[in-house]
Amino acid sequence: MAILENTYAGLFCPAGGFHIDPLRPVDRALITHGHADHARAGHGAVMATAQTLDIMAIRYGEAFAGMRQVATPTRIGDVDVSFHPAGHVLGSAQIHISGRAGSVTISGDYSRTANPACAPFQPVPADIFVTEATFGLPVFRHPDPLDEIGKLLASVAAQPERAHLVGAYALGKAQRVIMLLRDAGWDAPIYIHGALQRLCDYHIAQGIPLGDLRPATIDRSTKAQFAGQIILGPPSAFAATWAQRFPDPVICFASGWMQVRARARQRGVELPLVISDHVDWPDLTRTITELDPAETWVTHGREDAVIRWCDLQQRAARPLRLVGYDDEAEA
Amino acid sequence: MKRFAQLLEQLAFSPQRTGKTRHLVQYFAAVPDPARGYALAALTGDLALRKVTPSMLRALVAERVDAELFALSYDFVGDLAETIALIWPGGGGADPPLPEVVEELAATAKTALPGVIAARLDTLGPSERYAYLKLATGGLRVGVSGRMARLAVADFGTLPLTEIEELWHGLTPPYTSLFTWAEGGAKPVNAAKAPFRPVMLSTPTDAKALAALDPADFSAEWKWDGIRVQAVCDGGVKRLYSRTGEDISAAFPDVLDALSHDAVLDGELLVRRGDAVAPFNDLQKRLGRKTVSARLLASHPAALRVYDVLIDGPDDLRALPHHARRARLEALPLDPARIDLSPLLRFDTWDDIAALRAEPGDPVIEGVMIKHRQSPYLAGRIKGHWFKWKRDPMLIDAVLMYAQRGHGKRSGYYSDFTFGVWDGEALVPVGKAYFGFTDAELKELDRFVRTHTTERFGPVRAVAPEKVVEVAFEGLAESSRHKSGLAMRFPRINRIRDDKPAAEADTLETVRAMIPR
Known part of the structure; x- marks a missing residue:
């Protein structure tokens, strides 16, 4: 046997x-x-x-x-x-x-x-x-994830009038991106889609600090407040009306697949972030x-x-x- | 090289023109000469490094990587340069200056190229390898046209685009004099023979706007459905330019041959067989070629229908009024087989013009041009001088079939629509449109797509065949590349026809009958 x-x-x-x-x-x-x-x-x-x-x-x-x-x-x-x-x-x-x-x-x-x-x-x-x-x-040779986060922060600095919407899966990738942002010195609040909330809470409860997280569920009349902000959501949310509430968003996606350009383009990604687990x-x-x-x-x-x-x-x-x-x- | 590689990535992933332009302007501001000039030349297609072929690159990578592993990778990635950039063993962090790399590629003999390329690939990182290979093979494929690149230079230096376009064909990479000018230095002197001159453009008009004008001040001509060109003959040098200054001479030797008198002519490029002007679709077969076969020259003979003259021999006529230029144009010796005059229309009132426009008598006429008799020849689209009154667009009622999400400000909205018409019991797609609707209509269409999705294919959704839209378009031609056998020009969504049930939308037969014969 x-x-x-x-x-x-x-x-x-x-x-x-x-x-x-x-x-x-x-x-x-x-x-x-x-x-x-x-x-x-x-x-x-x-x-x-x-x-x-x-x-x-x-x-x-x-x-x-x-x-x-x-x-x-x-x-x-x-x-x-x-x-x-x-x-x-x-x-x-x-x-x-x-x-x-x-x-x-x-x-x-x-x-x-x-x-x-x-x-x-x-x-x-x-x-x-x-x-x-x-x-x-x-x-597939993954680059240093901190360099990828550097690209995100450079883009935020260069386009302060736009919101950066980062697609990240709810378990693991979302928290990884948040931790990398904190490592890179981003102390501002990070806005998260409701689907990420419970797993982020669980990470915090397990002693993994994620800093100031806020729900990205404010009504449409306050669209402008998201200018210059980083918002995380599951990739599926980008197809939903959820994405419409942000000002001229830069669509980012944190995934190992982003190493291949065609994959990024198929998903309509403007800023691919090669971050893999x-x-x-x-x-x-x-x-x-x-x-x-x-x-x-x-x-x-x-x-x-x-x-x-x-x-x-x-x-x-x-x-x-x-x-x-x-x-x-x-x- | 790293900054150039970064620029290519930014350009490739920016969905909108404004974003691409912004990245280019930032690049020109940050990078010194001559690197930025070589980058510009790479984007405009003026960097002549065409010696590197795909087969040479395949042979190179075969020496480093197992053939089966490469084949599996290429199959997955789908782009040769990208696969090689990613799979090439080792990964240096070298950042050689872009000019060094370009000059090396230009100076290396073909037999020595593989060795030189391999040595570079060994020292570069993946993103720089990709940029390097795209540079070496030409064709950057980042969605930037020559015009867009020149527009970015104009933005960077707050220079008039028309003046850059006029200079462009006298400049060579790395365009140091152009960037000196952009940064406040002296304007380069145009040294080239037969340069492009910025063209005069018209603004749309209609019966209501014309009513305020005196018809006696204007002359009128047909607006032919070809492409606007400038034909230049200058001391034996002959060139044909598009209205944005792209040199399209290579595709039209027949027209060039017919230029004999030193002049700069403004006119419409058409395919003409005897007196019969062929539909735009025939002209399209001649466009975008580097060479043209004798057979195509015979079956699709190109011709010019001229309506203005900018320069006649030593005389620059651009400051003269339109009627005086017209007199000079009529006096020019032209080869009637290839070049004829755009005739003036006889009219006394705007109603006469409206009647002519309604019944032009030739399907390749797409409206009338109305020009002020006193207007000098002015670069750009200046209001009040030249007007176009296009024929009404063709309209059909079509059924929404598929929708795709948009980018940028339209992120999250389904804003690219494929629509179809009935072929028996089935809908067959006839076109795509992503403008024409108001913001409110976009919201309505987006809501419809979300609530009527029947299937999903990645970013595309199929919708239930219930929504009728009125589609406006400028031209219709047969096409073997589309399932419907039809190709539309400039289709847009004119309005939403909620008053019309889907079953009453147009049929393929009705639409086919609209093709001009």
Whole structure:
């Protein structure tokens, strides 16, 4: 019996009787982090970090699963299970499983760039390393995020009569942008769309300072007050009438996808900010080299290029081709 | 190089002209000569560095990157220069001066180019690599026309655009004398033969406005649906310019050949077969070419219909009144096969003009031009001298089909509309419009789109076929590139027809019947 199988509902550990980040409701799920394509509601029992469980409760309500359990090193069925920091977003973890059939580390989504919201990625060697491949193409080399924030601040200074509307996903990216702005010396209030409020509040409650945040929900008659201000919202809000309340807005978008110009243009972005919470190509390939697993499994993203790289390095690798991860969301 | 790379990014992502102009003005103010002049030349297409081909770049990158990884990346990114800029191994932070880079590219022999380019790519960061490759291959694709770039120079130096356009063809990169002038120095002397002279433009008018004027003070001509050009012959040098000063000579050797007398002529460029003037669509086939085949010259012969003369031999006539210039024009030796006179219309009253305008007798006439007999030839659009009274636009009632979100002040509004007409039971799209409506109508349309969305494709929404709009447009031609087989010119939304049910909107058959034959 293999330590890990690829099933209809997602990755499954037969010796432990549980799924990891299942795509469909299952009896028992281990969840790496709170992004919607990994953490779904409706499982029988969920094990995850305390923060991921809190985030799921915020997103789906307290009744998101039949039973919940905070991750600690433990034995489930015939395997030992442990959770390790992934450096992706608040609460994110890799999952390590070992048993008679060998060992596996499932990265979930991970990043090796410092992020004050979470503990840094911890390399956990195993026989099999399951890596994400969101930015698994050699064109992806993320720049220093502080330089990207510098671009935003320079644009605000050069166009003080316009509002800067920054698209950022609600979990992780929004708080990351806020923290980077604070690091860069932006002490003014930052306005946030209502959809970001609860997760920002939760970060603050977890001891992550975000400074003066205010709701961007003032009536239209006061449009001019947003001139020169920075407003954060989920990208979906940019299509809504919400965007109409701001004066001649500069549409910005904080995402690793912004490295590719066509992506930025398709979204109508005027100021692309390449800020990612995933590994870029150099970090992804470096991680595989460092962990030196007997086998690398590649999931959601650009599997083909990572597999090709493994071939060139004479490493055993296979694509998982899991269906259902939204590899372009929350990146 | 870093500042230039930053400029290209700003330009590429600014959706509006005003934003692009602002970035350009800031660049000209911040960057010294000769770098800013080379940047300007790159934008206006006057930097002749055309030796670098895509195949040369592909070969270069193949030496550094696995072919399969490159192919996967190119497939994802979709632009060769951008893929190479991002994938090129290593990443220096070098910031060589732009002039050094340009002069190196210009001076390097073709065989040595790959080595020189690779060495540069090794030292530059990704954004600078992209700028460098776009510079080397020409075609910056940042949505800036030559005119817009010159307009930014005019803004930067608070100079009249018309004077810059007049000088432009006598200037060469890096345009140091132009920037000296922009910063308060002496105006450059025009040294080039056959330069462009800024053209005189007209303002729209109608029966009501004309009623206040005395018809005896004016002369009138047909307004032909071609393109406005200036033909210059100056000591053997011949040029054809668009009204914004773009040199379009290369596409019209037949017209150039017909210029023999030293003069500057103002007229309409048309495709003319014998006496028959062809629709604008035929002329369009001749536009925008670097060379033109003998076959196209034979099937689509170009001609000039002249209406003014600015310079005749040694005499600058621009200060003379219109009627005196007209007399000089009529006395010029012209090659009648390629160049003829725009005839004056006979009229006594404005009602006569209105009657002529209503029945022009030729589908390629798009209205009348009315010119004050005493007007000198003035650069730009000065009120009170030349008027255009265009024929009424064509109108159809169409059904809204798709909408896309706008930019800048229209962020968050669905403001770009695709509309269609009935072809049997189905709607077929016939055009796109993003102006013509009032702010209140925009809000109404935006609300309609949001509440009647049936499908979403990225930033585009399909809407239920319920909203009828009256679309006005200036011309209609057959087109094999559109599903409907039709191409409209200047379509805009004239008004919203809430009084009309969608089923009563026009049919494709009705619209096709409007094509001028």
